Amino acid sequence: xxxPLFFQSGAGCPIIGAVSKTSLPPLFKxxxxxxxxxxxxxxxxxxxxxxxxxxxxxxxxxEPRYRAxxxxxxxxxxxxxxxxxxxxxxxxLRAKLADCAVVPTLQLRRVSESExxxxxxxxxxxxxxxxxxxxxxxxxxEMGAGRVAVCISSQVxxxxxxxxxxxxxxxxxxxxxxWEIVEQVTRIQKDLTPQGERVANVVFMGLGEPLHNxxxxxxxxxxxxxxxxxxxxxxHLTISTxxxxxxxxxxxxxxIPLRLAxxxxxxxxxxxxxxxxxxxxxxxxxxxxxxxxxxQKTKRRVTFEYILLSGVNDSREExxxxxxxxxxxxxxxxxxxxxxNPVDGVPYERSTxxxxxxxxxxxxxxxxxxxxRQEKGADIDAACGQLRLxxxxxxxx
Ligand code: SF4
Numbered sequence: 524x525x526x527p528l529f530f531q532s533g534a535g536c537p538i539i540g541a542v543s544k545t546s547l548p549p550l551f552k553x554x555x556x557x558x559x560x561x562x563x564x565x566x567x568x569x570x571x572x573x574x575x576x577x578x579x580x581x582x583x584x585x586e587p588r589y590r591a592x593x594x595x596x597x598x599x600x601x602x603x604x605x606x607x608x609x610x611x612x613x614x615x616l617r618a619k620l621a622d623c624a625v626v627p628t629l630q631l632r633r634v635s636e637s638e639x640x641x642x643x644x645x646x647x648x649x650x651x652x653x654x655x656x657x658x659x660x661x662x663x664x665e666m667g668a669g670r671v672a673v674c675i676s677s678q679v680x681x682x683x684x685x686x687x688x689x690x691x692x693x694x695x696x697x698x699x700x701x702w703e704i705v706e707q708v709t710r711i712q713k714d715l716t717p718q719g720e721r722v723a724n725v726v727f728m729g730l731g732e733p734l735h736n737x738x739x740x741x742x743x744x745x746x747x748x749x750x751x752x753x754x755x756x757x758x759h760l761t762i763s764t765x766x767x768x769x770x771x772x773x774x775x776x777x778x779i780p781l782r783l784a785x786x787x788x789x790x791x792x793x794x795x796x797x798x799x800x801x802x803x804x805x806x807x808x809x810x811x812x813x814x815x816x817x818x819q820k821t822k823r824r825v826t827f828e829y830i831l832l833s834g835v836n837d838s839r840e841e842x843x844x845x846x847x848x849x850x851x852x853x854x855x856x857x858x859x860x861x862x863x864n865p866v867d868g869v870p871y872e873r874s875t876x877x878x879x880x881x882x883x884x885x886x887x888x889x890x891x892x893x894x895x896r897q898e899k900g901a902d903i904d905a906a907c908g909q910l911r912l913x914x915x916x917x918x919x920x
Pocket of ligand 1: 685730
């Protein structure tokens with residue numbers, strides 16, 4: 524799901540209301556699973572395995588279960604992907620692993636860093652085709668010096684068709700597999716390690732709708748969280764969704780205290796359905812009920828992202844309606860306002876500073892915490908799809 528950095532991401536449908544009902548994305552069909560899943564170049568892809576699957580793999584090849592922990596530590600703690608470098612394994616085992624398994628990595632195609640050096644955007648090539656984008660952000664005040672947040676993608680493209688987003692224009696190419704999701708974090712961690720920094724927070728707000736790729740995203744979450752994986756606490760992992768109600772309900776029953784963020788952007792169904800076709804399938808009432816259930820079951824505060832568009836959704840009345848909607852459903856909420864940054868081809872305008880302040884204070888007066896998103900990376904195409912689109916354009920020139 525496009526998030527704070529990714530929202531204003533390119534040449535979305537130019538006019539609110541231009542998305543017809545017939546253009547609704549095929550949300551409800553599961554894409555066929557990739558037959559090459561968990562296997563790469565004919566070998567078992569160890570980065571695509573959870574801890575228990577890794578143990579099964581070692582048993583399958585006649586090795587003790589504890590080898591899984593050793594190899595996981597090499598992969599995730601030390602960032603090693605060559606068996607030859609795993610020196611506490613015997614030479615015989617290293618050769619055996621090289622014959623039947625692989626520890627792949629994503630190839631970095633392009634990186635851009637903001638002038639302030641607090642935001643860095645990565646474009647990775649995927650071994651099976653396509654590209655994926657991720658962003659590294661420093662929020663020293665919130666997380667302590669040397670701690671970094673990473674925003675990752677869950678799909679190549681996106682089926683959701685939000686009319687302000689380049690990913691929606693691309694359409695969905697494919698789901699990312701577990702390792703392609705996790706590897707975005709491990710590659711960035713590798714970049715941070717020499718400075719003694721570490722990834723503290725991961726947000727699924729890049730390209731794609733994470734809950735549309737539910738199984739792979741949840742597997743990735745478990746690897747990111749595992750002490751033998753990256754050891755990032757569940758409370759530091761955020762999934763952002765455009766509003767897939769059945770998957771939100773499913774997530775609330777997983778028994779894991781993930782942070783949930785909802786890309787809301789409108790408080791009236793007609794406007795939200797124009798901006799986000801998903802609302803035609805699950806309207807605001809059903810979305811709010813699912814969020815209330817999520818809060819009741821997990822006791823996790825739900826974040827509502829709200830992109831402010833001048834004259835579209837930024838009136839005082841809409842701020843009051845937003846507060847009423849959240850309070851009526853008794854959801855412990857944080858509202859995060861995102862001022863719009865102009866994007867080529869998208870005819871929205873930024874709200875005035877006065878309108879942003881009025882919206883914020885109106886929501887806050889109702890007792891709901893309301894923040895305005897810090898803007899990061901505007902000088903590096905940090906919106907989702909932008910780096911990829913720029914790269915494509917440059918290659919076509
Ligand atoms: S089209 Fe997809 S990636 Fe873009 S904002 Fe909508 S859900 Fe997010």
